[in-house]
Amino acid sequence: MSDIPVFFLHGLVYAGLLFLISSGLTLVFGMMNVLNLAHAAFYMLGAYFSYSLLNATGNFWLSLIVCPLLLFFIGAAVERFLLRRVHVYGHVQELLITFGVAYIITESVKWIWGNYPLGVNLGGFLSGSVNLFGLFYPIYRLFMFFCAILISLIMATVLYKTRIGIIVRASVDDSEMVNTLGINVPLVFTGVFGFGAALSGFAGVIAGPLLTTYPGMAAEILVDAFVVIVIGGMGSLVGALVASLMIGELQSFGALLFPKLSLALMYMLMAAVLIIKPSGLFGEEQ
Amino acid sequence: MLLEVKEIHSYYEKSHILHGVSLGLKEGELVCLLGRNGVGKSTALKSVMGIVQPRKGSILFGGQELIGKEPYQISRMGIGFVPEDRRVFPSLTANENLLMGIRRGKNEAPSKQGWTIEKVYDAFPQLKQRKNSKGAHLSGGEQQMLTVARTLMGNPELMLVDEPTEGLAPTIVKDVLKMLSAIRESGVAILMVEQNFKASIKIADRFYIMSKGQIVFEGNGEALEAAEDVRKRYLEV
């Protein structure tokens, strides 16, 4: 069956998208102990910003740079002016404020762009297909996968080879100790939160031309991203990577083999992992 | 005075833990804060470090007020913090743990001792052997050395050290105490919390005893040895 390689590739592409979103989500959770319910709303904003920018300029490459940058500043502002203020009141309040931000973004999107799906047509070589060992595969999906790999490699290099990376990993372990070592941890939080929002926005930009851009897209992918970080282990980037691949393939083959069951399959996988290892595949035991 | 803690009151939410604690340290002194479990010793150190913000009182370090500052600002002024339970970064290697101790910032205190990673490895050869091991995989003694060494990397003028010998084997306790006196010899003042005074009496210049969030005794080793009633009442179980 020639469907199998195609769906395998589809799975990889979706895994790449999921990793771009869940890596920021899991890093923020690991550092700040905040489950950011607005994280997928940043993804959606990325897609909508890109839609408008494409309409205005027609330049997709510009969109790939400008939209994540905008999301970085939006994310950093949310952390600095909202999250930091409610931090003293505890986790429930932090969760609520991210829920509020997600709600406001979703309603604003409906108000500005309308409550219906929007399509993006890229044209150019990205909309063509390429012959992969006798299999015609859309160039755009390969491009998405390539972007995800590139970003992951950059992220791994920063995290494991630079001082900033050491600081971020140490903050995931124990941010209070990092603070006592003379590092401006509040600034690190703002930076990582903004960076996570930018990655999520980047995912939105590249998802736009493939998936439809509509006000429910945030809620839809948020569920998958949560499952990814729970399976991978909260706070673990390696876990997010492995779980993204699992969920990406599961969703893809689920859609092929048991179209009605793919959501149930995902929850079953999550339950199975949690029974065997409650902290997730790569999570630290609490 | 290098450090002057004056009448501080610290709380966790509504529970009032420190009831007007005052203590002081001169440059290069090694002072030991004793007292039973739960009397507020760690809270006193955390109050100096800015992890707990006292609601009343004053903490001066080199004449500058610390209350209201973030821990990272206090660290940059020249105070190092070695917490209880060691708290190395478990997923970082020993070498990365040490790199985390390097202090950068505009208001860095001038470093007198000039600790560098090479000097730290010379002083702690055991750590050099394990430099690529994850913090989580080190022994208790190695973790204690690593937290102290990590703090030294920031070249502090004052180190706050919370129960450095807790849970260590007796031979390692000796090593740790020797290491702390050596650090003091190099000119760093140390405020150390301990539960048993027998371990610390040989190395400390002065002692404070805490009970129920208040200082109940202050004096040198001789005074503490002489004050049997104080020891019975506040230290022995």
Ligand SMILES: Nc1ncnc2c1ncn2[C@@H]1O[C@H](COP(=O)(O)OP(=O)(O)O)[C@@H](O)[C@H]1O
């Ligand atoms: N994070 C915290 N939240 C609430 N209460 C705490 C916290 N940490 C310590 N306490 C309480 O404060 C008191 C003093 O604790 P601590 O300063 O750790 O004592 P010590 O170090 O002398 O053993 C204890 O009664 C303890 O239960």
Ligand SMILES: [Mg+2]
């Ligand atoms: Mg204590």
